[in-house]
Amino acid sequence: MDSIYVWRQYASQSLKSQMEYRRSFLLQALGQILIIGSEFAGVWSLFHRFGNIKGWNLGEASVFYGMISIGFALSQMITGGFEKAGQLIRTGELDRILLRPRSTVLQLLGLEFSLRRTGRLLVGGAVLFYGLWLLRWEPSFLKITVALWAITGSMALFCGLMMIQAGVSIWTIESLELMNTLTYGGQETGRYPVSIYSAPFRFFFTYIIPLAAVNYYPVLLILDKADPGGSAALTGYVSPIAGVLFLGGALMFWRFALRFYRSAGG
Amino acid sequence: MSPYSAVLKANFQVQLQYRAAAWAGIGTQLFFGFIKVMIFTGFFQSSVRHQPMDFSQVIDYLWLGQALLLILPFRVDREITGLIRTGNLAYELSRPVDLYLFWYFRALAVRLGSVFLRALPMIVFTVFLFPLIGLENIALKPPPSLEVFLLFTLSLWGAFFLAASLSVLMSITALWTISTEGVDQFLPSLIWIFSGIIIPLPFFPESLQIVFRFLPFRGLLDIPFRIYNGGLAGPAVLESMAVQFFWIVALVLLGRIMLKRGLQRLIIQGG
Structure with a gap:
């Protein structure tokens, strides 16, 4: 409980x-709202022009879009410290963090509680409600629970990806942009139902990076849709756990990577 | 060598040093390109409605966007805003050069260098490699004629000059705001929306097209890309390039005036 107190001090x-x-x-928040809002405007325009994508309509796509944006935004709000890992390593700041008698994870989570990410969160929430409104969605306790569980899973998954990115930056900083394919790219991919992508991408974002598990399957339950890919109907109740497990693995990777840390500071 | 060509050459060469970063960037851009291509493939397979661009034109537009992404000035030049914050601008002012041009060529070189490094391999992959590995229907096609290629090249240069004028303008705002963090987010978001990187601009609703037509941001990507894929032809090419040219001149003039005003009210701290 003591660590929660410490984290709250950091965050405040x-x-x-x-x-x-x-x-x-x-x-900054306004800029974020503009960018992310206009990205949704892009999706909206494509549906306006084409009508549907492989049988999915705008309302359904908006729910996917909103759910993944919320999970990503929440993870970005607390993992600002991990996102800055490269900078902390270069300046030697990580030495100071290692010297303190608290875990690095706790300190990095508290380092930057990034308020400007609320832009993404707001837009994500608005898009989600817009989609539900278009679909004349009937809420139920079970569906809301699944939605919250899915958001927890996707938040955990993206936190895990940020930690892996931070871990990788102990070895290389210059090639780090490639990790964006998993964080920002994961978000971009998750905005559409994973069933529209070609097989290799679907495989990658289901089994390697469990994006489908935290977004696609639970959203199917929320929308009362059967999976065109033919997965079992109950998959979505269980699958978000994959995000939490992924986070567990990522934490282990971060600890492992830290053992290779050589201070660059003087 | 004039100081301007020197600053151009030096900054271009600096960009060429970031090779590992460029490879990572190429991987990232290919990935995002594939995602975008799959989304458009899905849409085109699901509808027979008439579209403002056909599928093969969209493919060209998307890959050119991924290859030339770094034309877009995403962020303020930290080196210049750093000069302003620390007061080292004093040294910059003591140089016997036209400061605006000096910064302008620096911005131009940064864009040219980083694009050059990534665009060449991207084009090799998407034009030559894709057809070899069975991806010919999503490959970037070579330009249809020499004439189109020349017009495309010309408007691409326009895009670089336009990007440099926007980039310098962003740096100059630091004379007022010091932190620039707001401008840093705000102008790039307009660029992101209106340049054509989110989706090809013609896919936005018709009512917005008239707005896009007269904004400067279309000149960064949309105009050269649509010349390349045949979306703009005949008089429309000349009109678009005239708009591009107008904005370059207007933004350079605006930048010069703002720099002059900014320097008049400048106070340098420290000693």
């Missing part, structure tokens, strides 16, 4: 320092 300090530059924060 981070919030205070961001609020010192209030105008800059507002502009």
Whole structure:
């Protein structure tokens, strides 16, 4: 429980320092809303032009879009410290973090509670509700539980990816952009039902990076849709656990990577 | 060698040093390209409605976007805004050069260098390799004629000049805001929306097309790409390139005026 107290101290300090530059924060959040909102406008326009994508309509696609954006945004809000790992290594700041008598994970999670990511969260939420509204969705306790469980899973998955990215940056910083295919690319992929992609991509985002498990399968349950790919109807109740397991693996990888850390500071 | 060609050459060469980063970038761009191509493939397979571009034109547009992505000025040049924040701008001002041009050529070289490094392998992959590995229907096609290629090249240069003027403009705003963090997000988001990188601009609703037509951002990607894929032909090519040219001139003038004003009210701290 003590670590939760420490994390809250960290996070509240981070919030205070961001609020010192209030105008800059507002502009950043607004910029985010514009970018992510316009990306959805792109999806909307394509549905407007084409009508459907392999049998999926705009309402359904919006639910996929909203759900993955919310999970990604929540993970980005707390993993700012991991995202900055490359910088912490280059400046030697990671030495100081290692010296403190708390786990690196706790400290990095608290390092930057990134408020400007609320832009993505807001847009994601709005798109989700827009989709549900288009579909005249009937809420039920079970479906809402599945939705929250799916968001937990996708948040865990993206946190895990950020930690792997941070771990990799102990070896290389320059090639790190490739990891964007998994974080931002994962988000981009998850905006559409995974069934529209070609087989190798589907395999990759189901079994290697369990994106389908935290987004596609549970959303099928929320929408009362059968899987055109023919998976068992109950898959979505269980599958978000894959995100949590992925996070567990990523934590182990981060600890492992830290053993190879050689300070660059002087 | 004039100081401007020197700054151009030096910054171009600096960009060429980031080879590992470029390979990672190429991998990333190929990945995003595939995702986008699959999404459009799915849409085209699901509908017979008439579209503003046909499938093969969309493919060209998408791959060109991935290959030339770094034309877009995504962020403020930290080196220049750093000069302004630390006061080292004083040294910059003491050089016997036209500061605007000096920064302009720097911005131009950064764009040219980073694009050059990534675009060449991307084009080799998407034009030559894809047909060899059975991906001919999603490969980037060579330009249909020499004339189209020349017009495309010309408007691509326009895109670089336009990007450099936008980039310098962003740096200059640091004279007012110091932190630039807001501008850093705001202008790039407009560029992201209106350049054509999210989806090819003609797919947005008809009512928006008139807005896109007169904004500067279309000149960054959409105009050269549509000249390449045949979406713009005849008088439309000339009109588009005239709009591109107009914005380059307008933004350079605006940048010069803002720089002059900014320097007049500049206070350099420290000593």
